[in-house]
Amino acid sequence: MSNSANPCQIGLIGLGVMGKNLGLNLADNGYSVAAFDLDNEKVQGILDQDSAERGDKAPRISGCNSFEDMLAKLEKPYLIVLSIPAGKPVDIVCGKLLELGLSLDDIIVDTGNSLWTDTVEREQKYQGKFTFFSCAVSGGEVGARFGPSLMPSGNKSGWARLEPVLHAISAKVDPATGLPLENNQPGKPVTQGEPCAAYIGPAGAGHYVKMVHNGIEYADMQLICEAYQTLRTALDLQPKEIAEIFRAWNKGPLNSYLIEISAEVLAQDDPVTGEPIVDKILDVAGQKGTGLWTALSSLEIGSPAMAVTASVYARGLSGLKDNRVKAAKILSGPAETKVCDSEKEAFIKRVHDALYCSKICAYAQGFELMKKQGELQGWDLDFAAIAKIWRAGCIIRAVFLQSITDAFNKNQDLENLLMDDFFASQIDSFQANWRESIVDGVRLGVPMPCFTSSLSYYDSYRSETTAANLLQGQRDFFGSHTFERTDQPRGEFYHINWSGDRDQVRIK
Numbered sequence: 001m002s003n004s005a006n007p008c009q010i011g012l013i014g015l016g017v018m019g020k021n022l023g024l025n026l027a028d029n030g031y032s033v034a035a036f037d038l039d040n041e042k043v044q045g046i047l048d049q050d051s052a053e054r055g056d057k058a059p060r061i062s063g064c065n066s067f068e069d070m071l072a073k074l075e076k077p078y079l080i081v082l083s084i085p086a087g088k089p090v091d092i093v094c095g096k097l098l099e100l101g102l103s104l105d106d107i108i109v110d111t112g113n114s115l116w117t118d119t120v121e122r123e124q125k126y127q128g129k130f131t132f133f134s135c136a137v138s139g140g141e142v143g144a145r146f147g148p149s150l151m152p153s154g155n156k157s158g159w160a161r162l163e164p165v166l167h168a169i170s171a172k173v174d175p176a177t178g179l180p181l182e183n184n185q186p187g188k189p190v191t192q193g194e195p196c197a198a199y200i201g202p203a204g205a206g207h208y209v210k211m212v213h214n215g216i217e218y219a220d221m222q223l224i225c226e227a228y229q230t231l232r233t234a235l236d237l238q239p240k241e242i243a244e245i246f247r248a249w250n251k252g253p254l255n256s257y258l259i260e261i262s263a264e265v266l267a268q269d270d271p272v273t274g275e276p277i278v279d280k281i282l283d284v285a286g287q288k289g290t291g292l293w294t295a296l297s298s299l300e301i302g303s304p305a306m307a308v309t310a311s312v313y314a315r316g317l318s319g320l321k322d323n324r325v326k327a328a329k330i331l332s333g334p335a336e337t338k339v340c341d342s343e344k345e346a347f348i349k350r351v352h353d354a355l356y357c358s359k360i361c362a363y364a365q366g367f368e369l370m371k372k373q374g375e376l377q378g379w380d381l382d383f384a385a386i387a388k389i390w391r392a393g394c395i396i397r398a399v400f401l402q403s404i405t406d407a408f409n410k411n412q413d414l415e416n417l418l419m420d421d422f423f424a425s426q427i428d429s430f431q432a433n434w435r436e437s438i439v440d441g442v443r444l445g446v447p448m449p450c451f452t453s454s455l456s457y458y459d460s461y462r463s464e465t466t467a468a469n470l471l472q473g474q475r476d477f478f479g480s481h482t483f484e485r486t487d488q489p490r491g492e493f494y495h496i497n498w499s500g501d502r503d504q505v506r507i508k
């Protein structure tokens with residue numbers, strides 16, 4: 001507990017689920033925390049939890065009843081962690097702390113899902129006043145409590161001070177196996193292993209990388225949902241049977257947290273009716289916006305993250321529930337919607353392979369997007385390090401991320417994951433089933449927006465020639481937008497005099 005002779009090392013503002021768990025995680029790792037929330041009940045909540053977990057040991061967390069109280073309990077220079085909603089609240093709280101007096105050595109760390117451009121602006125705005133640093137957090141409430149994946153960015157002096165703290169509280173990976181070192185016991189943090197926290201780059205870089213993490217998360221979740229819907233529709237399987245299929249898949253290359261929790265959800269009965277809970281959950285998806293941001297960014301900079309965009313649209317379509325209910329009564333589908341029992345095993349294997357190949361494409365798109373934005377912003381991103389810190393703690397953690405780490409360790413300049421020998425050969429081995437599974441879906445009328453867009457991405461990416469030549473011809477025809485020629489150097493532009501003699505003009 002803090003007193004003037006023994007002040008707290010870290011101030012924590014915002015004690016919602018994430019903030020409270022980050023506070024307890026910091027305390028487990030030996031940091032004394034001065035915790036504040038505008039809601040007094042939340043302050044009491046973290047104190048009660050601390051008291052329940054620490055047994056007869058001394059309190060590790062000091063509750064604060066105001067910003068002033070928190071600052072008075074902190075050692076200087078201040079290290080203040082914000083776990084508050086992204087957007088305006090971050091500016092309001094920074095403004096308030098500034099009013100109360102901050103100095104250049106003080107650090108405020110934003111751990112919310114902030115828009116990366118806001119983070120860039122904030123760092124500039126507060127320069128010369130205090131150090132504004134960001135640390136994007138993935139892993140949900142359990143991650144925050146026992147070890148999240150952390151994506152910090154900002155100035156290097158901020159990182160030097162924060163590095164030991166963030167390494168301590170992050171998830172850890174066994175360097176020998178690349179697998180997470182599991183931890184779920186209060187008071188017993190994992191201290192060995194490779195920490196899932198690495199300096200990402202200057203302000204904004206960490207939040208951008210977290211945004212893309214979430215975009216990939218959207219795609220990964222949607223792909224799993226498409227696999228589920230295909231199995232359910234075509235084979236008439238019960239949720240528990242699909243849970244078993246997912247559990248079997250979780251022993252192979254698809255091993256991931258998202259497959260594991262999908263199986264948990266499918267195996268769960270509704271405590272009210274006893275029926276499968278998944279059948280009682282309304283099929284309307286929520287979203288907080290990071291998937292949309294990823295899709296928008298990919299469109300803006302021309303780096304196709306089609307799996308992410310398709311999954312954002314899929315959530316949009318889910319929201320058209322009333323329309324879908326009406327349309328289901330009017331619009332027809334194929335006559336055949338089931339496959340016979342004798343085809344079952346092969347059908348399931350095809351869905352597995354389609355999910356795996358589509359997943360490779362979704363990750364390839366995410367890493368390509370970070371590469372392009374990194375180049376535009378001059379961030380010098382280390383993709384092997386990014387893949388490494390996603391191996392544990394975060395929502396997209398998966399065995400597969402070790403293969404991505406290996407790919408970038410082999411070649412840091414890899415332009416696309418699909419070009420890595422391992423991933424190219426994986427798709428080579430499984431693509432026949434991927435294509436067949438999509439044919440199955442199309443034939444049976446099962447929507448597969450993410451499976452199909454991933455395959456189109458793959459087929460487009462491997463095409464030396466696309467139909468964009470015709471497109472350039474169309475643009476030149478109706479708008480004199482000009483085109484480059486295949487037999488002339490890039491950067492030389494030509495136009496056909498379509499409405500006149502149809503001769504070619506070189507545009508100077």
Ligand code: 6PG
Pocket residue numbers: 113137138139140214217286287288289290291394395
């Ligand atoms: C994470 C999660 C986390 C949050 C998502 C939910 O990495 O811990 O991604 O950030 O749960 O933002 O996003 P949606 O509500 O948009 O699905």
